[in-house]
């Protein structure tokens with residue numbers, strides 16, 4: 478028995494692994510507070526669900542064009558123009574089974590073996606793996622609290638080689654919640670033009686920004702920048718639609734055509750039913766997004782305050798977007814809890830899960846082993862319960 482080199486080189490998503498262990502404990506009847514999830518706790522808004530049901534009863538249950546229905550792609554074009562100042566034609570949009578597949582497609586059509594992609598750490602767990610699956614080489618730029626978890630051209634320059642093909646961006650960021658300002662993005666855009674690099678920008682959390690912060694789409698700066706950018710977005714986070722699997726890209730036609738062809742030979746495109754629901758999400762009332770955003774903001778502030786009171790834990794940079802807190806826990810390393818020595822964030826996450834029955838994600842999977850990721854896509858009651866448990870467990874650390 479033998480697996481391909483590609484399969485052997487692959488590591489499973491660590492967030493999915495924690496989630497599986499948590500769900501297994503829950504299935505055994507253990508009451509676990511789950512701060513590891515990367516999905517909104519809210520239900521999909523009713524009008525979107527109804528659109529999906531109607532799609533089934535009306536028989537919209539057949540193959541669609543591989544790139545998605547024209548109706549949905551037109552709705553996406555209107556959204557991009559209105560929200561992001563981006564003018565695209567429907568043939569430049571490719572709808573996929575979640576933004577995760579959109580990102581996968583993007584790297585597949587951009588990279589030749591050995592091509593390098595600039596990725597900042599802490600990163601969303603899947604970027605390096607997706608780059609590797611496309612034969613590319615992830616080149617990681619370390620960021621930390623002192624630079625607000627953001628990279629600058631000066632940090633990238635020493636890592637440039639003749640093989641550098643693209644810069645990967647994720648603002649607002651999962652896991653840090655960092656949001657790049659217009660100026661910071663402009664500097665990166667100019668750098669990409671200067672060095673003839675592509676930009677793959679993951680804007681999944683654009684709707685979830687706090688404290689008056691504004692999300693900017695890097696492709697909106699100029700035609701020159703837009704021509705080298707693949708913008709990735711989707712329905713999962715903004716509309717609480719993770720299970721519907723709806724994501725999309727906007728790019729120059731040459732890349733869109735290649736991604737659509739890739740889909741035509743691999744998945745045949747996304748679910749027809751989900752596409753009807755996604756269209757309704759985009760053209761229907763947008764109020765549910767704001768209701769969720771405000772609730773996330775309330776939890777963000779409360780959770781941050783409580784985490785910062787735990788000795789050795791520190792959210793040094795307040796997140797301005799997404800729904801995660803990413804405290805540093807390195808001051809806990811070397812301490813002992815219930816006879817177990819904590820040397821890494823993996824150790825700490827394991828002790829918290831087993832002894833306090835709270836699921837969190839260690840930073841190692843995000844390329845940031847001194848940190849732990851908390852999701853606040855959980856009700857305020859569960860947030861209180863989980864933090865009570867962690868607080869009392871951490872009092873035993875010595």
Ligand SMILES: *Cc1c(COP(=O)(O)O)cnc(C)c1O
Nearest residue numbers: 575576577601651681711713724
């Ligand atoms: C959740 C997430 C995605 C993918 O979401 P889909 O459900 O596949 O649309 C992509 N990027 C980031 C940063 C995410 O957190």
